[in-house]
């Protein structure tokens with residue numbers, strides 16, 4: 001359940017934004033979930049709700065999740081590939097490591113065209129807080 | 136917005152003292168000192184050891200921490216070995232080479248800082264990679280109240296690189312516990328330079344040929360001449376902490 005730790009970070013970040021923008025009641029948080037990290041939405045929602053219940057300014061907050069498709073780009077041959085291709089080459093233990101630390105992918109995955117280990121996670125890495133709405 | 140930096144202060148709230156064992160130079164014994172320091176302090180304190188050398192993690196080899204994995208409980212709880220809570224990138228890369236670019240290094244460190252549940256600690260020791268790269272800058276930027284224990288060897292070549300780290304730490308007003316001279320010779324050629332900078336020379340550790348055979352065996356490491364010398368220097372390190380916390 002490391003989704004719980006991420007939920008805590010999302011609320012802490014939202015709280016910071018709320019203070020900066022003088023928001024008293026938070027109505028909606030939009031959270032982008034990078035495909036690579038394979039976050040369990042059910043657990044994340046459960047954790048966010050449980051934590052929000054203890055925060056007076058968050059009790060009415062709605063949580064909207066958006067999936068951001070992953071893209072990987074080879075630094076050597078410029079080939080790009082997606083999560084579906086990447087997943088084929090990951091075993092169960094490796095996928096779990098990537099779930100905790102997405103950069104672990106760089107230890108296990110190679111460019112599907114030229115075999116280089118030198119590639120970038122160009123899109124859809126992990127969890128980001130996209131918008132904070134409130135009054 | 137990246138939510139992770141916002142939770143780091145909470146993760147560190149119950150850690151009394153964070154000591155980054157750092158050096159401008161590679162191979163001077165940072166990992167050896169970080170691990171042995173953690174093991175020694177763990178005799179009387181709650182201690183964590185965090186390997187931040189993402190390219191060449193080695194603290195697990197010194198501790199003999201094979202087959203360990205963090206457990207999940209509202210984040211990742213570091214496994215314990217010889218009374219030390221231990222976190223390392225090796226738990227995720229399984230000892231494979233990780234060809235990381237700068238932003239990957241920062242991402243990895245941020246993720247670990249955000250999800251690791253250290254709980255209550257008297258000391259968290261950070262085993263730093265050499266130099267003033269991403270890891271060092273990230274620690275300076277993200278880890279609250281981090282103090283630095285700087286390691287060097289008597290060589291001019293080591294001190295040349297260490298000077299640059301000290302320059303940056305002093306420019307940024309980071310607390311430096313002092314400088315530890317590893318694989319020392321007598322008399323110390325660097326002591327004067329350090330006192331000229333108004334920094335503490337904490338003492339020296341001998342070159343110890345028996346260390347290699349003790350690697351992977353925490354209790355053995357503590358009984359080597361190296362381990363015993365480090366133990367004698369603990370009061371100097373702890374004294375700094377007492378002084379620092381009473382200044383707060």
Ligand SMILES: Nc1ncnc2c1ncn2[C@@H]1O[C@H](COP(=O)(O)OP(=O)(O)OP(=O)(O)O)[C@@H](O)[C@H]1O
Nearest residue numbers: 161162163164165166167265318341342343344346
């Ligand atoms: N006082 C000593 N006597 C004998 N051997 C030592 C001593 N200190 C360290 N070593 C050995 O020197 C080598 C380098 O030490 P260590 O890995 O701790 O250095 P490091 O500064 O962490 O290196 P890196 O910059 O790669 O992280 C290791 O094999 C270690 O066992």
Ligand SMILES: [Mg+2]
Nearest residue numbers: 165166188193
């Ligand atoms: Mg090292």
Ligand SMILES: [Zn+2]
Nearest residue numbers: 074077111114
């Ligand atoms: Zn390629």
